Amino acid sequence: xxxxxxxxxxxxxxxxxxxxxxxxxxxxxxxxxxxxxxxxxxxxxxxxxxxxxxxxxxxxxxxxxxxxxxxxxxxxxxxxxxxxxxxxxxxxxxxxxxxxxxxxxxxxxxxxxxxxxxxxxxxxxxxxxxxxxxxxxxxxxxxxxxxxxxxxxxxxxxxxxxxxxxxxxxxxxxxxxxxx
Numbered sequence: 710x711x712x713x714x715x716x717x718x719x720x721x722x723x724x725x726x727x728x729x730x731x732x733x734x735x736x737x738x739x740x741x742x743x744x745x746x747x748x749x750x751x752x753x754x755x756x757x758x759x760x761x762x763x764x765x766x767x768x769x770x771x772x773x774x775x776x777x778x779x780x781x782x783x784x785x786x787x788x789x790x791x792x793x794x795x796x797x798x799x800x801x802x803x804x805x806x807x808x809x810x811x812x813x814x815x816x817x818x819x820x821x822x823x824x825x826x827x828x829x830x831x832x833x834x835x836x837x838x839x840x841x842x843x844x845x846x847x848x849x850x851x852x853x854x855x856x857x858x859x860x861x862x863x864x865x866x867x868x869x870x871x872x873x874x875x876x877x878x879x880x881x882x883x884x885x886x887x888x889x
Contacts, residue, residue: 710759711759711763711765712756712757712759712760712763712765712766712770713756713769713770713773715752715756715759716752716756716770716774716777718752719749719752719753719756719777719781720780722745722746722748722749722752723749723777723781723784725745726742726745726746726749726781726784726785726788727780727784729741729742729788730784730787730788730791734791734792734793736846739792739844739845739846740845740846742785742788742844743841743844743846746781746785746837746840746841746844747841749777749781750781750834750837750838750841753774753777753834753837756774757774771825775806778833778837779803779806779807781837782802782806782836782837782840782864783800783802783803783806783807784803785802785803785837785841785843786799786800786801786802786803786840786857787803788840788844789840789843789844789853789857792844793850794843794844794848794850794854794857795843795853795854795857795858796854798858798861799840799843799857799858799861801861801865802836802840802857802860802861805864805865805868809868809871809872818875818876818878818879819872819875821875821878821879823871823874823875828867828870829867832863832864832866832867833864833867835860835863835864836860836861836863836864839856839857839859839860839863840857840860842856843856843857843860
């Protein structure tokens with residue numbers, strides 16, 4: 710099994726989670742979402758480990774992985790909102806990646822490649838775990854709201870850092886060595 714196969718399995722799990730949006734909120738359905746999203750999160754670690762171990766790291770695989778992560782976050786955020794575990798603002802967790810990409814349509818410097826960082830990987834995991842915990846039926850709504858808010862703030866911080874890093878890189882690319 711290749712890392713991209715594992716990521717494809719994760720994508721299928723995310724599609725199944727998205728299908729839960731059509732089902733009225735129920736405790737049993739929420740537990741299905743918690744278990745399925747936990748499996749998807751674990752497999753996220755497996756595909757990366759497999760890619761590194763087998764030397765099958767590719768730009769496509771990295772992008773595929775990142776987009777499945779972004780879609781998982783969006784689906785979990787919508788579930789958290791729909792199930793009244795957080796306010797509508799939680800959907801911003803899932804929209805940040807897509808707003809970041811859209812910003813590249815306006816500002817060309819936002820389209821520059823970003824080297825992967827440990828910070829970004831850790832914060833992605835933190836965000837996914839925060840949303841999984843937030844949708845768990847045993848977590849009362851005030852606590853789920855706080856957890857989702859903490860995840861969103863952490864994720865927003867990461868996007869701000871990446872945006873500033875791209876801006877700094879763009880500014881230095883337009884400055885000549887003699888400062889003119």
